[in-house]
Amino acid sequence: MGLKILVLAKQVPDTRNVGQDAMKSDGTVNRAALPAIFNPEDLNALEQALQLKDKFPGTTVEIITMGPTRAAEIIREAMYRGADGGYLITDRAFAGSDTLATSYTISLAVKKIKEFDLILAGRQAIDGDTAQVGPQVAEKVGIPQITYAEEIKGIENNVITVKRRLERGIEVVKCPLPVLVTVHSSATECRSRNTKLTMKYKRAKTLTELQEAGMDYEGFYKTRPYLTIKEWTADDLNPDPNCLGLTGSPTKVKNIENVVLTAKETVRLTADDKDIDFLMRELIANHTIG
Amino acid sequence: MNNVFVYIEIEEGAIADVSLELLTKGKKLAQQLGKKLEAIAIGYKLDGIEKQLFPYGVDVVHVADDKRLAPYTTLPHNKIVCEIFKNEKPEIALFGATSVGRDLAPRICSTTGSGLTADCTSLEIGDHTDPKTKTEYKNLLYQIRPAFGGNIIATIINPETRPQIATVREGVMKQEIFDAKYTGVVKPIDVKNLLSKEDFVVQVIEREIEKSKLNLKAAPIIVAGGYGVGSKENFKLLHDLAEVLGGEVAASRAAVDSGFAEHERQVGQTGVTVRPKLYIACGISGAVQHTAGMAESALVISINNDPNAPINTIADYTIIGDLNEVLPKMIKYYKQNTK
Incomplete structure (x- = not known):
């Protein structure tokens, strides 16, 4: 029994390693200074998909990502690790999308793909930490959701069993397919690149990338369809323009403030014995401790 | 309506x-x-x-x-x-x-x-x-x-x-x-x-929810560690100090993500917000997501080997030094001065 699995993934700025130059002097984000990475929990989701592929021969795993042209990088990265291909959903019309407009756009792509058994996604992306796109895509596609998954325990008779990692414990739930599952960082880490697959897919490109690189589609790529990363724009999805991008986003950013920590009067100490002795005496004297 | x-x-x-x-x-x-x-x-x-x-x-x-x-x-x-x-x-x-x-x-x-x-x-x-x-x-x-x-x-x-x-x-x-x-x-x-x-259609077939043993919100003293603590083993020093002072151990997200401490100890925007009498921040740089969860602490001590760590600006006391050296000394002088 082969499954058809879609994995929702996002290329994100690596906000975990924000350096001094992450913000410009005008208070806007200097995206160029932040490396773009595969959202970590989306890799956890990919691994769950690949484990199912190992278990059920004939399973296909395809990535859906929405973003600029360069986001095709993460589709390739997923292919190096075992995914079969992917869809880059890209258009200027999507710019400024909040989670609702993003979910709407992705749900159109899912509906266009039409046939699938399982959608996997990371629980949340590190650039916003909202955890909203997964449940919202599930609602728009009209399927149930299972969030905070730590492990897909099995699929039998078209029913999936999932272990969820909650704040204070675990829960095991089952649900008939199709379903959307969001995967938690406590799930198994994603396998690394496979050398053979990396060789096979290193020249996988979207049409835009081919054009930009001036590469010949007719000659090389036409005979190797597995090297073409599918690319869909707004026109391919037949959307309601009022639901896209900034227009389709109910949340608006009213203002953004740079974080300035207001300095307190600080007593500066060293690791010297007399400094620590002084500190502990003072804390005891003012009844903070003791 | x-x-x-x-x-x-x-x-x-x-x-x-x-x-x-x-x-x-x-x-x-x-x-x-x-x-x-x-x-x-x-x-x-x-x-x-x-x-x-x-x-x-x-x-x-x-x-x-x-x-x-x-x-x-x-x-x-x-x-x-x-x-x-x-x-x-x-x-x-x-x-x-x-x-x-x-x-x-x-x-x-x-x-x-x-x-x-x-x-x-x-x-x-x-x-x-x-x-x-x-x-x-x-x-x-x-x-x-x-x-x-x-x-x-x-x-x-x-x-x-x-x-x-x-x-x-x-x-x-x-x-x-x-x-x-x-x-x-x-x-x-x-x-x-x-x-x-x-x-x-979604059925819960098994459920194990623990009542949280830990109540960071109620702890009067919190000893918190960040990525700078370096390892799970080094976190033991924080536990030692917390135990002596009658407090609890907390952690920043970076420390939790690195596996140094359990998730339920996380303080900050995506963790718990605390307002203790004393917050001792060890090896925590002080990103706003973290300070959002502890800025209302009555007294803040920062222990950091980086004199320019942002957390130092909101600390009442900063100790510039190695926490492997500082924490045992805090225990020593606490004991000495409360005898």
């Missing part, structure tokens, strides 16, 4: 702290708007639950009581809340940023087409003029949260869509009784007619 709603989270019959905190905040917002505060309680065996809610100034409690509604599953809770929203047209709706609230709120927002802001650290009422159209909006909910690696604080608004929905972590808002004698009305929901078999 146009009231402030709070979704009440119920775990094995007990109301979650975060829901009571949201009621406290919700009451203030409702008063500012001249509106009522309404609560939604969904679960099983909820008889008398309103008595626990009215003292927070709740005017209406919507109760959906059915064996199939506990433990929580997404679809039936979603349908009930959406039905209430359709009839009552809330102005504002608040959910805990818990594994329930963060599962439910986005599904609801997708159904109703509302905007949602996750993990708010502050909620205020304010006006807005659209910079392009010059349209004026009165009394919007300002949903304030750190964003983008904590380098910015963003104020998010939903000018057009209602309800304005936000999630808030446990401990961020204070919990206060509004009036112990306050009473409101109970509105039962006709669950049997509202829900169908398809709403119960």
Whole structure:
């Protein structure tokens, strides 16, 4: 029994390693200074998909990502690790999308793909930490959701069993397919690149990338369809323009403030014995401790 | 109509702290708007639950009581809340940023087409003029949260869509009784007619929820470690100091992500918010997501080998040095001076 699995993934700025130059002097984000990475929990989701592929021969795993042209990088990265291909959903019309407009756009792509058994996604992306796109895509596609998954325990008779990692414990739930599952960082880490697959897919490109690189589609790529990363724009999805991008986003950013920590009067100490002795005496004297 | 709603989270019959905190905040917002505060309680065996809610100034409690509604599953809770929203047209709706609230709120927002802001650290009422159209909006909910690696604080608004929905972590808002004698009305929901078999396709077959042994919010002294602590082994030093001082050990997200400490010890925007008498920050640089969860501590000591760590600016004492050296000395001089 082969499954058809879609994995929702996002290329994100690596906000975990924000350096001094992450913000410009005008208070806007200097995206160029932040490396773009595969959202970590989306890799956890990919691994769950690949484990199912190992278990059920004939399973296909395809990535859906929405973003600029360069986001095709993460589709390739997923292919190096075992995914079969992917869809880059890209258009200027999507710019400024909040989670609702993003979910709407992705749900159109899912509906266009039409046939699938399982959608996997990371629980949340590190650039916003909202955890909203997964449940919202599930609602728009009209399927149930299972969030905070730590492990897909099995699929039998078209029913999936999932272990969820909650704040204070675990829960095991089952649900008939199709379903959307969001995967938690406590799930198994994603396998690394496979050398053979990396060789096979290193020249996988979207049409835009081919054009930009001036590469010949007719000659090389036409005979190797597995090297073409599918690319869909707004026109391919037949959307309601009022639901896209900034227009389709109910949340608006009213203002953004740079974080300035207001300095307190600080007593500066060293690791010297007399400094620590002084500190502990003072804390005891003012009844903070003791 | 146009009231402030709070979704009440119920775990094995007990109301979650975060829901009571949201009621406290919700009451203030409702008063500012001249509106009522309404609560939604969904679960099983909820008889008398309103008595626990009215003292927070709740005017209406919507109760959906059915064996199939506990433990929580997404679809039936979603349908009930959406039905209430359709009839009552809330102005504002608040959910805990818990594994329930963060599962439910986005599904609801997708159904109703509302905007949602996750993990708010502050909620205020304010006006807005659209910079392009010059349209004026009165009394919007300002949903304030750190964003983008904590380098910015963003104020998010939903000018057009209602309800304005936000999630808030446990401990961020204070919990206060509004009036112990306050009473409101109970509105039962006709669950049997509202829900169908398809709403119960997800079945919980096993569940192990521990009552949290750890109560960081109540700890008077917190010894917190960040990425700079370096390892799980080094965290033992923090435990030693916490034990001697009668405190608890907490951690920054970076330390939790690196596996140095358990998730339930995480302080900050995506963890717990604490207000202890003393907060000792060890090897914590002080990103705003972390300081959002501890800035109201009465006294802050930062131990860091980086004299320029941002946390030093909000600390009352900074000790520049190696914590492997500093922490044992703190224990030593504490013992010596309390003899």
